[in-house]
Amino acid sequence: MKKIIAIIALSTLVFSSCVEDEIPGLQNTNVSLNFKHNFDGTTVTSTDFNAIQYINAEGDELSIEKLRYLVSDVTFHKSNGEKIVVEGYNLVDVTNNENLTYVTPIQVPIGTYTNVSFTFGFDNTDNVDGAYADLNSVSWNVPMMMGGGYHFMQLEGKFINNVAAEVGYQYHTIKAVNNTDPMNLVFQDTFFTVNLGEVIVHNNSSVDVNMNIAEWFKGPYQWKLNDWHSMLMPNFDAQVKMYDNGQNVFSLGMFN
Numbered sequence: 001m002k003k004i005i006a007i008i009a010l011s012t013l014v015f016s017s018c019v020e021d022e023i024p025g026l027q028n029t030n031v032s033l034n035f036k037h038n039f040d041g042t043t044v045t046s047t048d049f050n051a052i053q054y055i056n057a058e059g060d061e062l063s064i065e066k067l068r069y070l071v072s073d074v075t076f077h078k079s080n081g082e083k084i085v086v087e088g089y090n091l092v093d094v095t096n097n098e099n100l101t102y103v104t105p106i107q108v109p110i111g112t113y114t115n116v117s118f119t120f121g122f123d124n125t126d127n128v129d130g131a132y133a134d135l136n137s138v139s140w141n142v143p144m145m146m147g148g149g150y151h152f153m154q155l156e157g158k159f160i161n162n163v164a165a166e167v168g169y170q171y172h173t174i175k176a177v178n179n180t181d182p183m184n185l186v187f188q189d190t191f192f193t194v195n196l197g198e199v200i201v202h203n204n205s206s207v208d209v210n211m212n213i214a215e216w217f218k219g220p221y222q223w224k225l226n227d228w229h230s231m232l233m234p235n236f237d238a239q240v241k242m243y244d245n246g247q248n249v250f251s252l253g254m255f256n
């Protein structure tokens with residue numbers, strides 16, 4: 001009997017403290033986004049870099065030597081349509097294990113959100129050439145002849161080409177630009193919104209965001225590194241296909 005009472009008391013305690021945590025609007029909290037990376041399910045960290053050990057959809061063997069990308073304007077969507085936009089950006093640098101966790105610079109109310117989203121890259125309002133000193137200092141800029149502003153991603157490594165030679169690839173994503181006529185650059189937007197789906201935010205929540213690197217090569221365009229491995233920044237068609245392939249790269253992992 002004593003045992004039962006103890007269990008009831010304990011469960012009431014656990015239950016009530018949990019409920020207290022989750023009353024919306026009562027308490028605000030920072031949220032940590034943890035960026036995690038895999039290649040079709042195999043975890044990728046910087047310790048896995050520089051070895052040709054991955055095979056993409058096309059069947060090309062490749063390594064990863066560098067991976068960094070920018071996310072911005074994390075947004076928390078409520079069921080009533082309201083949203084909280086967290087202005088700011090985070091340059092995830094897998095190579096140097098920097099900014100793999102992004103703590104939102106403002107707090108959001110504890111509660112359930114129907115969706116948490118972010119922008120991959122910078123939207124046109126934020127993609128202002130030279131505007132961010134920290135990004136300038138790590139050579140994240142896009143040269144003016146390609147429209148200026150900033151990179152969205154740099155994924156680099158080596159692959160085995162169609163004559164069995166090891167060749168470098170630089171899969172860099174920027175706003176698509178056709179600079180055939182340098183006096184009249186033609187652009188197409190390639191930033192996009194990543195919708196993670198429903199997230200329950202507790203006190204000091206952490207949310208895992210997974211990137212499947214293999215998806216960049218998978219579809220709708222099955223990437224052919226033999227054709228497109230270098231000089232991809234001024235390649236308008238390549239940029240549009242990177243944008244298309246990027247749509248399925250991110251997914252929501254565990255959160256608590």
Ligand SMILES: [Cu+2]
Pocket residue numbers: 151154172233
């Ligand atoms: Cu580049």
